Amino acid sequence: MAKPALLPTTLAAALVAAFLAPAASAALPANGTASWCYSHLFTFGDSLIDTGNFIHYSTAPGPVARSPYGETFFHRPTGRWSDGRLIVDFIVERLGFPHWPPYLAGKSKDDFRHGANFAVASGTALNQLLFKKKHLNVAQITPYSLGVQIGWFKKVLAVLASTEQERKVIMAKSLFIVGEFGGNDYLHPLFQNKTLEWVRPLVPRVVRSIARSVEALIELGATTVYVPGLFPVGCVPRLLFLLRDDVSGGGCGGERDPATGCLRGFNEGLAVPHNRLLGDMLAQLRAAHPGVTIAYADYYGEVLRLVSAPALGGFDAGAGDSLRACCGGGGLYNANFTVLCTEPGAVQCADPSKYLWWDGLHMTEAAYRIMARGILHGPFADPPILSRCNG
Template sequence: MAAKPAPLPPVVVVVAAALALCAATASASASPAAANGTTTTRRRSGCYSHLFTFGNSLIDTGNFIHYSTSPGSVARSPYGETFFHRPTGRWSDGRLIVDFIVERLGFPYWTPYLAGKSREDFRYGANFAVASGTALNQLLFKKKHLSVAAITPYSLAVQVGWFKKVLAMLASTDQERKEVMARSVFMVGEFGGNDYLHPLFQNKTLDWVRPLVPRVVRYIAGAVEELIQLGATTVYVPGLFPLGCVPRLLFLFRNGGAGDHDPATGCLRGLNDGLTVIHNTLLRRRLAELRAAHPGVTIAYADYYGEVMELVSAPAANGFDAGAALTACCAGGGPYNGNFTVHCSDPGATQCADPSRYINWDGLHMTEAVYRIMARGVLDGPFADPPIMSRCHNY
């Protein structure tokens, strides 16, 4: 996402979901990895029949480049270089959180929803995430006199609508749909990051953005409630990662406007304590209310904030360069390598030698190395309770 109406959609993130009653058997599955055109053989976990995810560029595996007439930097090298060895529409050097979850469940890499044409394309679920996706819709931003040039029209509500179409393709009767829902794991998010970043990149202040938080959380909770009404029994909802540690925001507020820097991490306290923590606190509270209202449903919070803060606070202990915890691997130079007038794949971009030693990839999104760690925290704990794989066998 650019400083004004940038073509580069901001982070967001991802989110995960898991289910009960796992089969005790695992089956071998050789299937085409749609993302890179190779064939991989993976052992099926036997736990879940489908994985459905909603979100933004943190987990978009290709929807953005399938609808955008000019997808920009993400469609060019070095995006995708680490694993796929070519751009695939993923906003990273390699795999995303959902890719690692898909691998662990034994499913093939997804065909992006917007590229899917048949029931077979959604045999193991679907990824509805679109880069720059928001919980709120474009109309609301327009009413607040914001440019929506960099905001996708495919908000959370639209993505849930897409899911309903896929569910109808997978199951023709109420009983079949109920079975699909009961055996599937849902990831709703992360949402909220773009809802706040779009205004901030249009020169709005933290005081202007903060009142959006209750509405954003209400929209997220509403989507979770809608999925439960459709029969979902396991839903994972991630919170925001620490926005105050994002290189592009550190660059944007380098002259002030987002509070002081935390002496322990260098992150901006205003963006963390004054926005991210408020969002996560309200979201956790709302999810607790949903749990009380739906005691038979697993509604788990995924603590992306805690995961990323742990890495930023002790980068060397987690395998990252200690001096580059808040520096983008591939971006436009300047403080934190966070100048967003030049994108990672543009001529003149500054790129690190080894992305696996960096936490941040392009100033907004994480590296594959970080997504691997984040996925592990949700799959096995301790950053989701219960973790996705907690009820699975033979993995």
């Protein structure tokens, strides 16, 4: 399978464009917000955009409830799996909305006046029951899968609007972001010693689940839906640490890409097919719903470009630094599983803004800022989210 590639000049131009995208557009209202473009923002996903749902239901939320999580922007743990803001936070700010509470923290209609975030850490596209049937330990897999999150949204919609006409108006004026999904569907089994060959057959089921959820939103009246693809899972520091001794591949995906240091099998044999199939299914949905904007957000391309050329984003560019976690348990990639970021003995970098990866699984605020710009302004989403604000 061919390795996704860009010419160096194209790579540099795309990265610089995302990194240097303007903080405000001349086409926006005088108050500097874009809230007139979308009345609400509704998001579904996992820990990449979970702003606190996990810690509101979990009796043992673990490291995310302790420092140094949240230190960069909020200066305290908020339930975000990063040192600061997430992609969704930058989008919320750019649209002129306040940092609304996560769904499980909402108490009234007023809490959802700008939308809601239904994402839950460890969230999957497939439901927990499927993993149980496959004899996996589901202790680390939330029961709040994509299907459950769609159910939560329907409850919020009923709270916000009492008539069908009111609901249609809200749906038509709202922005929906469905994902990223798939990462946990694949990583949970891999972290339980399943092989790449075991995981690959899940791809069509995962993508179908995402497509069904997008179609469910469209049937409710959604007109603007963004669906991020899978990031390059082969670049995840914890997975790299897990397979640190598998240098030959051996059918397990351990072969390193000489250009990035990432695991080629997991990128080219898992993430790329996932994204290709997702793109095909979204194309089918576009054909079936010509009046609806269904846009693909290229998380794979964004993250791979940052890994390939970290200096262009302002990150440390030393050998292996783009794959090293800022806060972790030491060892190769600073991604030793046995010591978590918040525990005694953890190794923390001096400046998270110079690192792509925060704790070996999640990224830093600095990385999320660039990713958010890439889908707000382009070039990693077509059309960019803010394109609706320029008319």
